[in-house]
Amino acid sequence: MLKLRDVNAYYGYVHALKGISIDVEEGKIVSLLGANGAGKTSTLKVISRLVSVESGIIEFQERNIKNYSPEQIVSMGIVQVPEGRQVFPQLTVKENLMIGTFTRKDKDNIPNTLDKVYTYFPRLKEREKQIAGTLSGGEQQMLAIGRALMAKPKLLLLDEPSLGLAPLIVKDIFEIIKEINKEGTTILLVEQNAFQALQISDYAYILETGKIVHQGRANQLISDQNVKKAYLGA
Amino acid sequence: MNFLRNKPIQYLIVALICMIIPLVFKLQQSTMTMLNLAVIYSIIALGFNILLGYAGQISLGHAAFMGLGAYVSANMVSQLHMPFLLSLLVSGLVPMLIGLLLGMVALRLEGHYLAIATLGFGVAIQQVFKEWISFTNGYSGMTAKFPTIFGINFRSREYYFILSITVLFLLSVFAYNLLKSKTGRALIAMRDSEHAAQAMGISLFKYKLVAFALSAFYAGIAGSLYMHLIRFTEPNQWGIELSLNLLAMVVIGGLASIEGSILGAFFLTLVPELIKEIPFLQNIKNVSSIFTGAALILIIMFFPYGLARVGTQLKQSLLSKKKKEQLT
Amino acid sequence: MEILFQNIIAGLETGSLYALAALGLVLIFRTQDVINFAQGEMAMFSSFIALKIWQNNMPYPVAFIGAIVFAIVLGFIVERLFIRPASKASLVSKMIITLGLIMIIDGLAAAIFGIDSHYFRKALTFDNLNVGGVIIQPNALFIILITITIMAILFYLIRKTIFGIAIRATAQNETTAKLMGIPVSKFYSLSWVIATVLGAIAGVLIAPTTNVSTTMMMEVHLKSFIAAVVGGFSSFIGPVVGGFIIGILDNLVGMYISLKWKTVIVYGLLIFVLIVKPNGLFGKVQRKKV
Amino acid sequence: TNQEGNTEVTDTANNEQEEAEENNIELAQGVKEDSIKIGTVGVQSGPLAFIGTPYFAGMEAYFNKVNDNGGVNGRKIELIKKDDEFNPAKSLQAVESLIYDEEVFAIVGHLGTPGVMAAVDTVKEAGIPSVYFGSGAVQLTQAGENFFPVQPNYVYEGKLMAKYAVEHFKANNLVVIYRNDDVGRDGLKGVEEGLKELGKSDILKSEGKLAYNSGDTDFTVQVQKAKSLNPDLIIIYGLSTGTAGVLKEIEKVGFDVPMLTTYSNADASFLAIAAPGAPNMIKNLHVMGWLDVTEESLKPLNEAMKKYFPDAPVNAYTMAGWVAAETFVAGLKEAGDNLSWEGYIEAMNHLNFTEGLAPEISYSPGVRQGVTKMAISKVAQDESGNFYFELVSEFNEFK
Amino acid sequence: MKILKVENLSISFGGLKAVDNLSFEVEENSIFGLIGPNGAGKTTVFNCISRFYTPDEGRIIFSPLTNTDDGESRAEYNLLDYKVHEIIGKGLSRTFQNVLLVKHMTVLENIMLGEHSTTKGGILSQGFNLPIVCKEEKRIREKAFEIMKFLGIDDIAYQLAASQPYGVQKKIELGRALVSQPRLIILDEPAAGMNHTETEELAELITKIKNEFGITILLVEHDMGLVMNICEEICVINFGKKIAEGTPEEIRNNPVVQEAYLGKGEELNA
């Protein structure tokens, strides 16, 4: 469904991605793991076309999307939950969620999706009218995820969705990811919480300073002693 | 040659060279007047850059401070017969006190609201200039004389240039020292994140006042120097137009840059006049205004960090190109 | 009493001119966080277009529509040519771009249309109404009505529609807005176009009062800023009410306190209002969360 | 005020005088066998360009005409124009450039009070003749022997307005609506002084002095206040836009009262913007005038303008520029070949020029009053509905 | 000895009671954890302590040891009497949940900023670059480098803070809080965005800060591994109210906490 080949990207002269190749198959959950600064966020930004690529191929459903604009990417069904809960601080919770539906064609189904998001995150329903900037850190994170779900994406890019969430909710989040995946959304997941991420993933890539150093089926990586030591912690 | 890396020493060298050039090569008198003006605008731009570039506080009423300095100094020298140097200092201090008031306003307001409040402040002060006849002589305007310091009269434009460059030099060094130490860090922190600044013990109250007071001081000094160079002023000069010009100087010169303030001031003082001198453009109406506007826009498009950082910017883009080539 | 009402009615009329000019300003501010200093100059240019059409013996509505069509083009060009290429520049830099625009537009207007003032007709030329000694011009009512209508439309658009939410979101966080599929750059074009059209409407309606000239919008424009700030940039009702307040206040201070000092007093009041209500009368106060 | 400055200047002046005595045919700077270089400064860009542009055109039209007729004593006049954007500092810069860099013989028609005032000291110190100021500033009549103001200053015009108010309009209750800046305030001051000298101070009460600001668009307050005072004459001392605005408001409330305004508004372009907004009440309007604006005397100006600046309007500013040039050339003819600065000043001291647009311009040593005779015209309407000015009085002086 | 006492603290936003009559005390030279579900009011408590918010009710007493001429003595501050910027000078510094670094400054300058309140020299002496200013600059610079070495970020001293990866930014923030020589540091989710290895390093670092500098630490964190590992005492809040307090062991086994926050035991160690 999504194919990256030999992608290089720079910030000024910082070579952030050095020849990344990734495949995400339709209906799967794929994880992207690695230490701070490895280039995970940059990879997602490249896919969303926020960061320009120096060289390489990016294809989505067999179409070359290298020259697409971010909004075209979204209307093709790729939606990202950005790192660090980027909610719109002056909009209300409800308005933030509605923004998620901006590119949706099936306006009639929006109330359903909204109900669903509210059942995932009841706290959001309680705070429907609160200005998002005053939500607690975790509440904002829920909102950022909920907003992306409102778009009913084909491919969901999640950048550290569990950031700042309480343990119980983290558990819920991974359940939710599994659930929406079952309902047909393909997922590319960036997580620090590598162990849990691998448990729900089909396939995973491990990045280090802008290169892919390991990849494989998730259950294999979990049991790989080297990987475990280096990236997952004992 | 290590001392050459010291900024104040570099400033000194540049200042000396600038002072000598007109003494060696005889420039036209009107050119000298223009250069003097450019130096004077550099002073106010420098102060304004402390406010806008470093402290992140906007003001669209700064022309009023320059005007205030001009009037204070004209009154002190002509009416009260005070020595020029004392008047120069006082014409910085009086606006500084008013600047403190504006700083208080800034404590409550941000961004565009501050911009408009200061604009309103500027208009109100200008109106006071118009109505307070005993202090300003209203629209009839106020006259002044060439300054005398220790018996030396600065009537010659070349001497005046030495005077204004000296003041600019001293104020630049002061600004440089201040900005590279605690105060500078505090101002930048306040600009980038008020919350972080406060948590680090930076009093917004103190530093907003400091920024406004300092910039008003610089403006007042510039006003005094202006007054004794041109020897005439009237209220219409100290309005929004000058305040906006000032903003433009600082932005195209380079925010948060001492050199940028000076470059910007010279650019906006000299370029419109130079354009008028281009022979084949002279028949077009308003060329100067059209071209200056276009130049402003082009500079911002191509050098968004201002003239002062053109070098660094070019170097960086070259560097990144080179590095990329090496890597691929 | 009549004098009081006469002053208030006139203040409303003048105020709605400020308000009309302010609406375009606020629209661009709301979408891009930029203060467009050239709003007045752009309106002036459009007014000249209307004037030229009208002077060539075309009917008034044609002149009006001509100005609007021109404004659409002008807004589009300005955004594409000047604002978009500088998208990476800081907000103050963008303000300077609009300053540069003033110089260019002013210069061009003077070169093309000359520097003289021209008379331009009112939209409605019916006879004045006399309501108990207070004289009311139908045209004034028309202007007030147009202002309130435009305000209502903008209010609805921004508050209630998904487009409005998207516009506000874009102003708060452009990158994330793009990630949500909002065509940010189209929105920018559109808001410049609409704002320029609003300016043109304001200009054409103001022209009978100020005459058409390169300087026709100077004072109105300044006052429109103040109206926007007094009312608060964060709503569309604010600037309109702000405009009315300034128009009326100007007259009442002049009438009952001092004609000479009214500017100082009105600006002093403005600063006072801002200190008491730092986000304008209609702006929301927000406790910032750390 | 300027002690050191003055001594030095007299020094240089003395030197020049000595040189001139030694060598009688020493010409001043800017003068050549077949040409004479002069300079002018005025606003050509920005919001006030509407004044400076036609003003320069009027001046140039006259010089072109003179040059096309062979110049003055075989010398063609070369005019150097400087735009000061109405900024005093730039104006000073321009004057310095003219005196010291371009080395012109004289400055002619320096326009704009702030710029003129900023350059007064410099011009005085240099001793260069400066003829005609596009300024009504009263200080110029005392500025020095090398200053030759022409157009009436606003204070004087105000005085004369007071005289007309009393004698022509027989006013017993006067209201003055004035532009709250140098122009309007000087005018008001003149009216007050004039009334005082005529012993009629009581007809203008303090409530009757109504200021407006240059940018104002709403004149309700002024007109309402004026109306409530029930005056028998309103003096409107303002420039065109403001005056037109006041008229519009007067029309709106149907306030039927005679009005008198300044010479700045005495031209067709004013009527063009003011009349359509106040088609009825404008017929109550009178204007002061210092120029003879009969078709007859305007003919040379109109012809020259048609020839050299066919697209430019002919308005009060054009006429002012024309008079500036006329006056300078009149002095030049008077001076003959004695073209040192002293020679020119000397010649101007005996000038009595009556062939121009202004009825009479004369100077004598120590007297620099400029024009003192003015008349009033009333707005009238011809059969085809066009408005024009109709002279309704003689040219009178105050006293 | 208690270094911080929070007494009956309450604050509400509109109708919402974010903190509700909360009291807890922090023992000197310990690591104290404040945990609870999202939106429980933890950050709000921190904001009250650091005076960004003024509580509706309650008191906050801070009693650090201070060095005076005649040895150490214990001060007692009612924090509500002070303004935000005065807090750090009293010996209490903080980090933010959403890293707040000064974008346009280098790492070094950011850290030097932490020393603002301890740096001497007025505006004029800075402007004229008097010797005292030079000496102070040198002193705080050295101190900053010391801290950066301690945190292992001295090699990036001259790089811009903003272009550092998230984890490093958190470290810089920690350094900035540390350099002011506080007696108490409050940390809001220091481990967020860090992976397992990094979190372990952080745990070591925090313990080291406590042991080497004798600084007390008050910590908000959702990473239970970290909290259980290093905290000596834990206070759990929900809906602004305290629901439990005790040692990690007690908290882990507290059914109310499990119900509201942790979930079942086994999942915890995953």
Ligand SMILES: Nc1ncnc2c1ncn2[C@@H]1O[C@H](COP(=O)(O)OP(=O)(O)OP(=O)(O)O)[C@@H](O)[C@H]1O
């Ligand atoms: N705007 C930027 N300017 C310069 N360098 C950047 C920028 N953004 C990221 N980098 C650099 O690019 C590299 C990759 O960063 P990226 O954010 O993709 O890492 P990451 O794997 O997402 O890390 P983290 O776990 O901290 O989120 C890092 O070295 C970082 O310093």
Ligand SMILES: Nc1ncnc2c1ncn2[C@@H]1O[C@H](COP(=O)(O)OP(=O)(O)OP(=O)(O)O)[C@@H](O)[C@H]1O
């Ligand atoms: N300024 C405010 N206006 C309105 N509500 C607020 C404001 N600040 C906080 N809240 C609400 O108060 C509650 C407590 O927020 P707080 O940030 O303290 O939570 P927290 O415990 O830090 O949560 P998290 O772990 O998710 O960061 C939240 O529900 C939040 O939405």
Ligand SMILES: CC(C)C[C@H](N)C(=O)O
């Ligand atoms: C009437 C103009 C010729 C003079 C101009 N108004 C001035 O201020 O001086």
Ligand SMILES: [Mg+2]
């Ligand atoms: Mg990342």
Ligand SMILES: [Mg+2]
């Ligand atoms: Mg929190």
